[in-house]
Amino acid sequence: MSETGPFRLPRGGRLIDRAYQLPFRFDGRQLRGLQGDTIASALLASGQLMMGRSFKYHRPRGPIASGAEEPNAILGLGQSGRFEPNQRATTTPLVGGMVTNSQNCWPSLNVDVGAVNNLLYRFLPAGFYYKTFIHPRPAWKHLFEPIIRRSAGLGKAPTEADPDTYEQAYDHADLVVVGGGVAGLSAALEAGREGKSVIVLEQTPVFGGRAAVDHADGQARIDALLADLRALPNVTMRRSTMATGLYDHGYLLAREAIADHDPNAGLPRQRLWRIRAGHVVVATGALERPLSFAGNDVPGVMLASAVRDFIVDYGVAPGRSILVVTNNDDAYRTALAALDAGLTVPAVIDARPSATGALPEAVRARGVRVLTGSAIAGVRGGHAVEDVKICSHAGSGDVQEIIPADCVAMSGGWSPVVHLWSHCGGKLNWHDDRAMFAPDLARPPTGHDGRAMATPVGAAAGDLLVGAADEQPLLPVWVMPVNATRKMKFKMWLDFQNDVKVSDVELAAQEGYHSVEHTKRYTTLGMATDQGKVSNINGLAILSKALNQPIPQTGTTTFRPPYTPLTLGTIAAEARGELFQPLRKTPMHNWAEARGAHWEPVGHWRRAYCYLQGAETPHDAVAREIRAVRASVGTLDASTLGKIIVKGPDAGKFLDMMYTGMMSTLPVGKCRYGLICNENGFLNDDGVAARLSEDTWLVHTTTGGADRMHAHMEDWLQCEWWDWKVYTANVTEQWAQVAVVGPKARVLLERLGGMDLSAEALPFMQWAEGEIAGIPARVFRISFSGELSFEVAVPANRGLELWEKLHEAGKDLNVTPYGTEAMHVMRAEKGFIMIGDETDGTVIPQDLGMSWAISKKKTDYIGKRAQERSFMASPDRWKLVGLESVDGRMLPDGVYAVAEGTNANGQRNVQGRVTSTYVSPTLNKPIAMGLVKHGPDRMGEVLEFPVAGAETYKARIVDPVFYDKEGSRANG
Amino acid sequence: MLTLTCPCCGISAEETELAPGGEAHLKRFGPGSSDDEFESYLFARKNPKGVHFERWRHAYGCGKWFLAARDTVTLEVFGTYKAQTPYPTPEIVAAIQAKRPDWKPDWHQPSVNTTTTPAESLTE
Amino acid sequence: MAEALARITQLQDLGMIQIRADLAALGDVIAKAVGVAIPAQTSVSTNGNRSLCWMSHDELLLVLPKPEAVAATAALTDAFGSSHSLALDVSDMRAAFSIDGAKALHVLQKLCPADLASMPQDGMRRTRAAQVACGIWRREGGYVLIGFRSVGDYLRGLLQGAARPGTQLDPR
Numbered sequence A: 001m002s003e004t005g006p007f008r009l010p011r012g013g014r015l016i017d018r019a020y021q022l023p024f025r026f027d028g029r030q031l032r033g034l035q036g037d038t039i040a041s042a043l044l045a046s047g048q049l050m051m052g053r054s055f056k057y058h059r060p061r062g063p064i065a066s067g068a069e070e071p072n073a074i075l076g077l078g079q080s081g082r083f084e085p086n087q088r089a090t091t092t093p094l095v096g097g098m099v100t101n102s103q104n105c106w107p108s109l110n111v112d113v114g115a116v117n118n119l120l121y122r123f124l125p126a127g128f129y130y131k132t133f134i135h136p137r138p139a140w141k142h143l144f145e146p147i148i149r150r151s152a153g154l155g156k157a158p159t160e161a162d163p164d165t166y167e168q169a170y171d172h173a174d175l176v177v178v179g180g181g182v183a184g185l186s187a188a189l190e191a192g193r194e195g196k197s198v199i200v201l202e203q204t205p206v207f208g209g210r211a212a213v214d215h216a217d218g219q220a221r222i223d224a225l226l227a228d229l230r231a232l233p234n235v236t237m238r239r240s241t242m243a244t245g246l247y248d249h250g251y252l253l254a255r256e257a258i259a260d261h262d263p264n265a266g267l268p269r270q271r272l273w274r275i276r277a278g279h280v281v282v283a284t285g286a287l288e289r290p291l292s293f294a295g296n297d298v299p300g301v302m303l304a305s306a307v308r309d310f311i312v313d314y315g316v317a318p319g320r321s322i323l324v325v326t327n328n329d330d331a332y333r334t335a336l337a338a339l340d341a342g343l344t345v346p347a348v349i350d351a352r353p354s355a356t357g358a359l360p361e362a363v364r365a366r367g368v369r370v371l372t373g374s375a376i377a378g379v380r381g382g383h384a385v386e387d388v389k390i391c392s393h394a395g396s397g398d399v400q401e402i403i404p405a406d407c408v409a410m411s412g413g414w415s416p417v418v419h420l421w422s423h424c425g426g427k428l429n430w431h432d433d434r435a436m437f438a439p440d441l442a443r444p445p446t447g448h449d450g451r452a453m454a455t456p457v458g459a460a461a462g463d464l465l466v467g468a469a470d471e472q473p474l475l476p477v478w479v480m481p482v483n484a485t486r487k488m489k490f491k492m493w494l495d496f497q498n499d500v501k502v503s504d505v506e507l508a509a510q511e512g513y514h515s516v517e518h519t520k521r522y523t524t525l526g527m528a529t530d531q532g533k534v535s536n537i538n539g540l541a542i543l544s545k546a547l548n549q550p551i552p553q554t555g556t557t558t559f560r561p562p563y564t565p566l567t568l569g570t571i572a573a574e575a576r577g578e579l580f581q582p583l584r585k586t587p588m589h590n591w592a593e594a595r596g597a598h599w600e601p602v603g604h605w606r607r608a609y610c611y612l613q614g615a616e617t618p619h620d621a622v623a624r625e626i627r628a629v630r631a632s633v634g635t636l637d638a639s640t641l642g643k644i645i646v647k648g649p650d651a652g653k654f655l656d657m658m659y660t661g662m663m664s665t666l667p668v669g670k671c672r673y674g675l676i677c678n679e680n681g682f683l684n685d686d687g688v689a690a691r692l693s694e695d696t697w698l699v700h701t702t703t704g705g706a707d708r709m710h711a712h713m714e715d716w717l718q719c720e721w722w723d724w725k726v727y728t729a730n731v732t733e734q735w736a737q738v739a740v741v742g743p744k745a746r747v748l749l750e751r752l753g754g755m756d757l758s759a760e761a762l763p764f765m766q767w768a769e770g771e772i773a774g775i776p777a778r779v780f781r782i783s784f785s786g787e788l789s790f791e792v793a794v795p796a797n798r799g800l801e802l803w804e805k806l807h808e809a810g811k812d813l814n815v816t817p818y819g820t821e822a823m824h825v826m827r828a829e830k831g832f833i834m835i836g837d838e839t840d841g842t843v844i845p846q847d848l849g850m851s852w853a854i855s856k857k858k859t860d861y862i863g864k865r866a867q868e869r870s871f872m873a874s875p876d877r878w879k880l881v882g883l884e885s886v887d888g889r890m891l892p893d894g895v896y897a898v899a900e901g902t903n904a905n906g907q908r909n910v911q912g913r914v915t916s917t918y919v920s921p922t923l924n925k926p927i928a929m930g931l932v933k934h935g936p937d938r939m940g941e942v943l944e945f946p947v948a949g950a951e952t953y954k955a956r957i958v959d960p961v962f963y964d965k966e967g968s969r970a971n972g
Numbered sequence B: 001m002l003t004l005t006c007p008c009c010g011i012s013a014e015e016t017e018l019a020p021g022g023e024a025h026l027k028r029f030g031p032g033s034s035d036d037e038f039e040s041y042l043f044a045r046k047n048p049k050g051v052h053f054e055r056w057r058h059a060y061g062c063g064k065w066f067l068a069a070r071d072t073v074t075l076e077v078f079g080t081y082k083a084q085t086p087y088p089t090p091e092i093v094a095a096i097q098a099k100r101p102d103w104k105p106d107w108h109q110p111s112v113n114t115t116t117t118p119a120e121s122l123t124e
Numbered sequence C: 001m002a003e004a005l006a007r008i009t010q011l012q013d014l015g016m017i018q019i020r021a022d023l024a025a026l027g028d029v030i031a032k033a034v035g036v037a038i039p040a041q042t043s044v045s046t047n048g049n050r051s052l053c054w055m056s057h058d059e060l061l062l063v064l065p066k067p068e069a070v071a072a073t074a075a076l077t078d079a080f081g082s083s084h085s086l087a088l089d090v091s092d093m094r095a096a097f098s099i100d101g102a103k104a105l106h107v108l109q110k111l112c113p114a115d116l117a118s119m120p121q122d123g124m125r126r127t128r129a130a131q132v133a134c135g136i137w138r139r140e141g142g143y144v145l146i147g148f149r150s151v152g153d154y155l156r157g158l159l160q161g162a163a164r165p166g167t168q169l170d171p172r
């Protein structure tokens, strides 16, 4: 089938469908693959062995693996918004029309300028960055860093928004089995037959794991298991779903590929499963280890298992002449698979002194030379393997023979995949005889009940000889040959992507790095995108040997989630664009939107900062709105104000504890302003409470305080005074609230009719219930602007109706909708504080000159004891004053007033700061408030506020009430 | 991410449905208390490695506060119980000791007759 | 294109009354006043077009046709008399949606951490949908989901997104 390349075998390939060819591009070249191919298998079939370059030396790189552990064949996939860097060619299914690109090379894969680093490898040893760029200091900032930044980094970040969608889903199961091989499917079947709810997650598109490739009866066993499982309705089987992490209390994350790289499907690209598992079976198999021999990174040197996967699964020849090098029996399966496919196996190089098991004998019977006690002394070849130098494993590399080959299949043994077991605290034991870490069943990860929440099975549990009991033991081989020279070790790769070699780890040990965690960071071993899947054990063994101590004493690095990278899209899922955050909208939101609302976020609410007319700037709009309110009448959407009902025989007593002031004595029908502190004494919220009936109060909070204050009240009621008879209800959203403000406010409301709002019927700080314009309403005569003001609350569904009627009826009065900024300026003109401006979590009411709002009669309220602490009672605290600019410039927000002298750090001492600052359109001058040491005693004094890059600001301390000090305007 | 069973509604809720509230069983000190008492009430927290008692609110649920006895190292949950108790209940103590035989309560529970609820002590 | 996983409809006609009381002591009073039996913990009980949802051990939500809300609130308040209790008409406070269709559960599974597949037939589950609080119970052919009115647009967007055609959660 030469249509898909010279290395496509004429027969075989259990996962491909030769009837469907798929065109794709690699570095601009048009190529063809087959349905069922991965990108790696399609490239190999096309004869494209080299798929990238390494990170540090830009060495040519071909794939060494066939699965998730692949460190080399890392590509950039897609274009523009769909471009995604660092994707593994070995796990990405080929899709027709795909555009793929190699990474880490410029100008091209074959001619790479960065490869000059390759010639300098003797000068780029472990810890190179730490050693070289320290001096002279300025050189780092101006010379080294810019250059390193340009050449460093793996892949390129996409520059456009991702056009794909992602989603998440939650699931729950008694048992989640991770891994759809024989071990996992068997465990699932057992649990399924017991009636448990079971989810099976398989990372690849195909169930079965290695069985079909490695065992003659493998496929039949899998088919039988699958048939039994599919008959169980309580078992859910998910393919293409990678379990990436296991967390506390059985929380498991898994990524399901739904329409990966198939943007035309109209489906979410991936789905992140958030599964709560009663128990997890870890059936994640094992990963083969490379062998450390000189030249083990030349393209064409691959893991033995990967070589047979490419042959059996995809009908692809990784080479025509495949030399096998091993320390165990399993790799002989690769020799047999190659022979079965009609490929040449010039020899099997086995480091063990003898190999007489069934598999080696079967290979010998096919006429293949088996060289025991042998090793590889070196691999020759630049962009591909040319020939291999053979030596005695016991020696130091004296070449005995040179064997031509274009592929080397290596096997250093297998490591159980223990990541999920380890993510949440499961411990491992080192097994010297089998040269591996395996789960210690006595120290499992534990769940909410203190019992094991995971069980490893099959190869993941260290049971590597499952179904092959006649295999002979492996010989641990960490360096090949045993007495390799220093020069050879310079060419023995451990971490293929990051270019960490045996020589680097030995150097780190020599320089005093004894902890594996430190060595990892110093050499970057295991810090590549495969996160040490290929390199960890080999690197650890080299370090142990260099330190002359056993492997368990050297330790192992901690496995952390995710097992393979998760794209950020799956973590964000629906939370983007319109749904990034829940936007809270009032009943009048759309009206405001249609009339130029300039939105301001207040918590999750959107409130109109101002309403822009024509080409007006926000600043102009705010000034216009304020003038209109002070001259005639305006309306503010105050629906976001918190509204909490507090009811019960003990409600008065309770509110006396919540507020600094006395609420229990408030007569029915009246309103009172109050302050709420936390137990630290600091001011937390403020607002007006109204007594609705003998046992019921309505508490208004700030916009941001509604949920917080309701939770605060419930906390004290449930956890401290649980025998008090009080019910609360947060009814913030039941009511739309409109502040009708200005000298013509009463005139306007009277036009709508329904209630007597005269000064006699409804005096200041009282409320009344009735109907306005036929809408049931509560009207509160309270004012945050200093003007005549009515706050009208109506059921939320009728809020827009009221608002529109006000604007209809008040046209001739120039009734003006105003926003939060006009509200802020008007309250500052009146010297009213604003929670969040004058308070910042360290301010007590006494600082704000609000002792009048603190009851002297009460023995207790939340915050009272704290306000008696010596620092709180100190006369030296900064206190609220007005600040009047001396030169007509508006003070910048938050600036500090300096005092004489400097502090211990050599900084100027400070004596106050600006908390609110505006230009008042009413007074036609800047106004400000601030907190100043001894402020109220220093009226008339001028303070200095130095600001970088500007002339020092100066302001005079004045009374904070700038406008209508007598308060007569509130009466209309 | 933890799961805790709310004792007020029986729902097993995950951490995102809950709001944490810090150490449980703090005794409130108000006006009239010494500086030391008040300081310890406001700031001194045990932060133990091991058995701990915590406040949680079933915020995305029944809205009620409850208490949890938990191991801060292993995250094992010994039990959850109502917030309206000045000390961990005997059942919770027994559940902890069944799993951690060496663990001992570090509080001295007054005998029943002399116990005043925090509410009473504040409202005479 | 295939059909959406479920039909999402905003329900405009639901009246709601928030009831807080000692349910052990006043359960009979409430049941009599509203004509619906007191639901078991985390359940809903229904009589005709009225349902009582269990919100917490001292809180119920009466769901009824909106025109009946004012009278029902008054009836409850009367029935309670001087007993410590609270009955509030909160009909305007929430956004309610029906999620109908064979795959309605899949839509909710994408948004809510609660194990809704195991919720009993008459269950009432308070949880969250993505970033906001919600309450969920079953109705003929699907579910009702309620949340706060200010996030009605957000909830609609979530539900419609989760119901996109072809996105059912069945294994592929």
Ligand SMILES: [Zn+2]
Pocket: B006, B007, B008, B009, B010, B011, B058, B061, B062, B063, B064
């Ligand atoms: Zn609960």
